[in-house]
Amino acid sequence: MSEAKANFDLNSAEERLEKRILVLGSAPHTRQISSYAWDRLPESLNVADYDVVILNLEPFLDQNFADNINIERFPSWQHFAKLVFSQGSELIIIGQPTIYIGKNPRINISMWLPPLLPELVVDSGEEIRNIDPEFTYYFKYVRRWFFHRTSNYIPNEYIWTHYLNLVHPQADDLGIRYHSLAQTRFQEDIAFRMKFQALGVAGGNFIDSQKPLAVLRISGDVICLPIPTEISAQEAVDLILQERYKLQFESTPPAWIEAYKLPHELPIEAEIDRCKDAIKQLEKELTAATIRLGEESRFRKLLYEQGEAALEPVVRDVLRELDAQVDEPKQPGKEDGRLIDLKQRRGMLEIKGLTHQLKLREVRQLDQWVRDALIDEDWESKGILIVNAFRNEPLGNRGEPFPLNCIQAAKKSEQCLITTIQLYNALCALQRGELNLEIFWDTIFSTSGVFSLPGLDLLCTNS
Incomplete structure (x- = not known):
């Protein structure tokens, strides 16, 4: 690792005006930037995503706040690494960047910085000298310092290798260049600017090569400033935004100003209130309509769903819409429900969603259920087998749902085979006022084989 004092190429005021700025630790500031409190x-x-990030660490001086902050929403060191090593970036830190926050786990704010930082000594004093002219405006509000940097640098070995790999795949080491912004009486830096260098042997192996290390990538500026003593850190952020980035501020209206309103303001406020009330009412109506639409649109599951949890409940609900009394299955997995129609005729249900044609075993299974109910309960019924065949295919591309052996078996056991498409069309015709329910149920109970009713074989659409 290497260290050097050097002059810094400072961005012009014009370049700073174009930067996208983020403040973390205090809000609000001017509308021209993004800002968020730590919590x-x-x-x-x-x-x-930003060119400039300003960290206000003053809130963390409250130890209770620092201990109980939710660190799960905090930015990652990876994102900060990408920021710091972006061309022209600036990271400004107000406060000591070695604060521990959170509980189980705790993190150190310094993890957001390159893993090669100067050692900071907690101390205090009032003498401040050698202020860089660029920050004269800031140190007008600093009357005391509480830490200073030393010439010792402490590498963060925990993320060292990962950090270098993220910055540049051939980086083997980090260098640091620094510039003092303000000092104590004994020339110790209480504010400073740093630039970091990702070093390595481009195209070679660092261990074997005798080549000198090359600078593979240079970071933007990392600036450390003390918390001011004469104004709050939030006011200091505003000061930096105004002086360094030339942003124009409008004062936040104080609470007492609400007592002073011009006559023309009052009817406009009343109009706004009426609009808000209308919006609230429309939002209620929208919510209610959305719920109703969800209830009605669930019937479209007849055309694509399968299974006990999705298709079967919808089929039973449709049969209820068609004026049948439908009971839930007494033994789920053994039967799919029972119904009684308008003329008190009984039906035993078998409901299937398939990616293929109906299989003979489903017809035989329904026949067994009908026989079991008759023998065990003296409950005589007709088998009604409702099928959503080729359910994954568009409706126009589906094959014949019932093979010949299923049709023959259904005729012998006097079952009615009906598709969910026909059931969907029956519901659509009912809602249009075009379905005669008596004829529909007479056809169901008189059919042995495939159900057919004129008008229910063509898909009901919006057209």
Whole structure:
């Protein structure tokens, strides 16, 4: 690792005006930037999306706040690494960047910085000298310092290798260049700017090569500033936004200003209130209509669903819409429900959603259920087998749902074979006022084989 003092190429004011800025740790600021308090971070936040990120660490001086903050929403060190090593980026830190936050686990704010940082000593004093002219405006509000940097650098070995690999695949080491922004009486830095260098032997092996390390990538500026003593850190952020990035501010209206309104404001406010009330009413109506639509649209499951949990309940609901009394299965998996129609005729249900034609075993299974109910309960019924065959295919591409052996077996056992498409069309015809329910149920109970009723073989659509 290497260290050097050097002059920094400073971005011009014009370039700073075009930067996308994020503040973490205090809000609100000007509308021209994004800002969030530490306990209000959005889930989707990615600091690498910004050119400038300002960290206000003052809230973490409250130990209770620091211990109980939800660190799960905090940005990752990977995102900060991408930010720091983006061309022209700036990361400004107000406060000591070695604060521990959270509980089980705890994290150190320094993990957001490159894993080669100067050692910071907690101390205090009032003498501040050698202020960089670029930050004269800031140090007008700093009367005391509480930490300073040393010449020792502490590598973060936990993420060292991962960090280098993320910054550049051939990086083997980190270098650091620093510039003092303000010092103590003994020339110790209490504010400083850093640039980091990803070093390595491009195209070679660092261990075997005798080549000098090359600079593979250079970071943007990382600036560390003390928390001001004469204004709050939030006000200091505003000061930086105004002085460094030339952003224009409008003061946030104080609460007492609400008592002073011009006559023309009052009818406009009343109009706004009426609009809000109308919106609330429309939102209620929208919610209710959405619920009703969900209830009605569930019947379309007849055309594509399968199974005990999805298709069978919808089929039973449709039969109820068609004025049948339908009971839930007494023994799920053994029978799919029973019905009694308008003329008190009884039906035993078998409901199938298939990716193929009906199989003979389903016809035989339904016949067994009818026989069992008659023998065990003296419950005489007609077998009604409702099938959604080739359910994964568009309706126009589906093959014949009932093979000849199933039709012959259904005739012998006096079962009615009906498709869910026909059931869907029956419901559609009923809602249009075009279905004679008596004829529909007479046809069901008089059919031995495939159900057929004129008008129910063509798919009911919106046209």
